[in-house]
Amino acid sequence: MNYQETCQYLFSQMPMFEKQGASGYKEGLDNTLALDEHFGHPHQQFATIHVGGTNGKGSVSHTLAAFLQVCGYRVGLYTSPHLVDFRERIRVNGEIIPEDYVVDFVERERGFFEPLHPSFFEVTTALAFKYFADKKVDIAVIEVGLGGRLDCTNIITPLVSVITNISFDHTQFLGDTLAKIASEKAGIIKNQVPVVIGESHAETRGVFEAKAKETGSKIIFADDEPEILQATPLPSGKMHYTCQHWGELDGELGGIYQEKNLNTVFAVLKVLADKGYLSTCTTPKSQELFKKELVEALANICKLTGLTGRWQVVNTSPLTICDTGHNVGGWIYLSQQIGQVECDRRHIVFGMVDDKDINKVMDLLPKDASYYFTQAASKRAIKGNVVKTIAAQHGLYGECYPTVLEAYRAAQKAATAKDFIFIGGSSYLVGDFLKNCI
DSSP states (O other), rough: HHHHOOOHHHHHHOOOOHHHHGOOOOOOSSSHHHHHTTOOOGGGGGGGEEEOOSSEEEEEHHHHHHHHHHHHHOOEOOOOOSOOGGGGGEETTTOOOOOOOOOOHHHHHHHGGGGGOOHHHHHHHHHHHHHHHHHTOOOOEEOOOSOOOOOGGGOOSSSEEEOOOOSSSSSSHSSSHHHHHHHHGGGGTTTTEEEEESOHHHHHHHHHHHHHHHHOEEEEEETSOOSSEEEEEEEEEOOOEEEEETTEEESOOOOOHHHHHHHHHHHHHHHHHHHHTGGSSSSSSHHHHHHHHHHHHHHHHHHHHHHOOOOOOETTTTEEOOOOSSHHHHHHHHHHHHHHSSOOOOEEEEBBTSSSSHOOOOEEEEEESEEEEOOOOSTOOHHHHHHHHHHTTTTOOOOSSSSSHHHHEEEEHHOOOOOOTEESSHHHHHHHHHHHTO
């Protein structure tokens, strides 16, 4: 098989939640443990940081990886989903895994894993861990796939566990209250391993505190002592931060939600420094070096790690931005920022997948925008005409288009140079946009 055939095999022959929904989700760690045993426990050959939560996992993971790279570490990064190419999920110092490695792994190992009937994510995780071991990474940032307790990444014992926040998502698997969801995500907290909680509130804080007490883990709530004093969106699409200890910083990642994510990152960096991984913090001279590294990392996250789709500016006339925010928690921030953009008219290319609360998201969308309803090339995507019908019930109106490309072209044709075009609603819709429209 060549690379494209190998990807098609992985996508079509193994249950894949991202394409199929519930039928592609496999609960439990039996297959993961069997794969781990077969490959000789590769995750034990490098240090790890484990990042879970509902929203912000990708931004936090990529920001941590960027900073560690700038500090001189060889860094593995495992995230999901991919937007354009499967290999985006597995990187070392920002470089995606080679096609040949993926092909050779599948050809060589399919005789072992096929009888297990593993999920797509189980095989991909095994591939990532083996690749990181083969590449001799110093440290790998590992993003949880879904949930935490039963996620197949949860065989690692990290330097620090990170839970960005809790909101309603994947409730059919994780529970229908914030406390239940928090309990599942708290499953990544390990014995004697510190945990950073990015955001908490009354319904979840006690859940995390109880789990940390049970495991003897130090718990840090990043929003108790936030490093960032003020965050300001810039016309360039980037963010400017005023920090408690580090003065003025510019962040490449746009989106007002990045303030929360960066506060979480700062708390994690403190834990790593306490463990001796960032010894540059210990003297005034080295604090200056740390600030230099911090400035470089925050200004170059996308270049260093390959991150895309986070308030990503793809055109300036008219201003055109895409964002992978796909649930209520994400749209609370996106709706605010879309409303803050200075423009004559707003044009929104929009679609969602079927396991999100589309009605609550619709309540957050601006009423004064022109809509271009469509669907991603995924079985989970809600058909554009259905999205259009639901939108009308919320006072949102526009036309329906069969593909993201056609919807975007219609928005481009209707927009003037002083208008604003936004593309979003699901990661898969943004993936289609980046693949076919840029």
